[in-house]
Amino acid sequence: MARRDGGQASPDGGQAPEARIERLLGARVERLDDLGSSHSWTLHRAALADGREVFAKIAHNRSGVFAAEAAGLRWLAEAGDGAPVPEVLGADDRLLVLPWIRSGGATRDAAERLGRELALLHTGARPDAFGAPWDGFIADLPLDNTSDAGPWPRWYAERRLEPYLRRAARHLSADGVRLVERVLADIDELAGPPEQPSRIHGDLWSGNVLWTDARALLIDPAAHGGHRETDLAMMALFGTPHLDRIIAAYDEAAPLADGWRARIPLHQLHPLLVHVVLYGGSYGSSALEAARAALAARP
Template sequence: MNLTDVTELGTSHEWRLRRGTLPDGRRVFVKQARQTIDGLFAAEANGLRWLAASGDDAPVPEVISADDTTLVLPWIETGRPTPEVAERFGRELAAVHGAGADSYGAPWPGYIAELPLDNTAGTEWPEWYAERRVLPYVRLAVERGALTARDAAEFERAAARAADAAGPPEPPARIHGDLWSGNVLWSDDRAWLVDPAAHGGHRETDLAMLALFGAPHLETIIAAYDEASPLAGGWRDRVPLHQLHPLLVHVVLFGGSYRDQALSAARRV
């Protein structure tokens, strides 16, 4: 790719990050694979386009180009998170979720970071979540030595309780799927969704992810979301269930430092 004014921004997972300028003058953000992982950038591009299709004002950047090794997005000039932007973000996130999905899962193979994400379609969220989002990462963590067999049994018990713990049934929402605070870019007038693991899922999953590592102005986001699209009673009690998947992903990627936090969530479920 022909870029000028290139600034190296370091690395993340299995890709290097750069800022540059296209020949037409647009400033862009570029993710370039350090090793090719089949379908990884296609999954991210598919997710961004699908989230953007939720509405004309969706807070999702355009995909300028994507192939097996490179993803190019517009450069977003970041600003300071403010309550006003947080309130707008809460309403816009509710609108994205409200666009819905045909089923739980997605019609493309998924990734979360560099880990495969099973997007096989399902119709009942608790069973789908247990089988596609919890148990595969328990097995992978055991294989990598980050969890013991005794630990795995704790997560298996939590997964078996998903139907009882899930609360009232919800239709599939159009969710980001990896919405920790680092995947929300704050500009002067709005917050943008980036780095999705997008799929049809449970809307409380995105809210639980925002809470996991502390999003700015979280209560303002939640209040605006709840006003736009009221949450079912008891949703705060279900946060540990929805955090099981991201915590297990962290155990797989980063080792046992997240083990205790993940086990605590499993026991609360």
């Protein structure tokens, strides 16, 4: 639905979306298309008087979600030229604006390019610690980004698995909670060889990969210094086009440690616990299956 309401008040009593975008970018909005909603924000496509088209996410309640997303995109871009993330045009506590990106098909050539660029993202300009210097979010749920030199297994257990196990416990059986607690207890054995922190997207399911005609760009990050296998495991969780080509190109550019495939369930356990918290017990069996697989892959 396209609309232009002349800057009337929005339903929450604040500025209309057009006025917010104009204030942030300094350009008049000539057309605004409503694209629906996601979590606690609405989505829009705007045509500006200066000829640009932009994508805007607008929240009706102040939170740190957009500040974290903007910080994450800018930080990922610091990995170097070719980092596969869009430019942040503007952000505040209720608004995030990115360039409008025309989507295309997921081609094998674009997939190979994504593999190489993801390897660059993970290995270029590595951070000094796990975590990030901003409060984290995944969807609109909080993530503890407390910076820590590591090792990664302890950081992952304390900052990702344990907090979400507490929140998900009411949807899991007592035996299920104990199963995940075994993963926490054995995390050092299950995590594989030590890894330096990498700049990772942190929520790299297929819906956050935006394919254009020439390449893929990564959007909606939960960016932080983490383990690079986490992004690859997330891409496998709900299926990503041409994943085999992505992995092959990635592994050629930045070889993965032996046994990485067996560790995929360990890295998928956190996003599955997030889904239990967001959507209830329907994801409980998947989370517990990942926990069992992680334990079964013990070297």
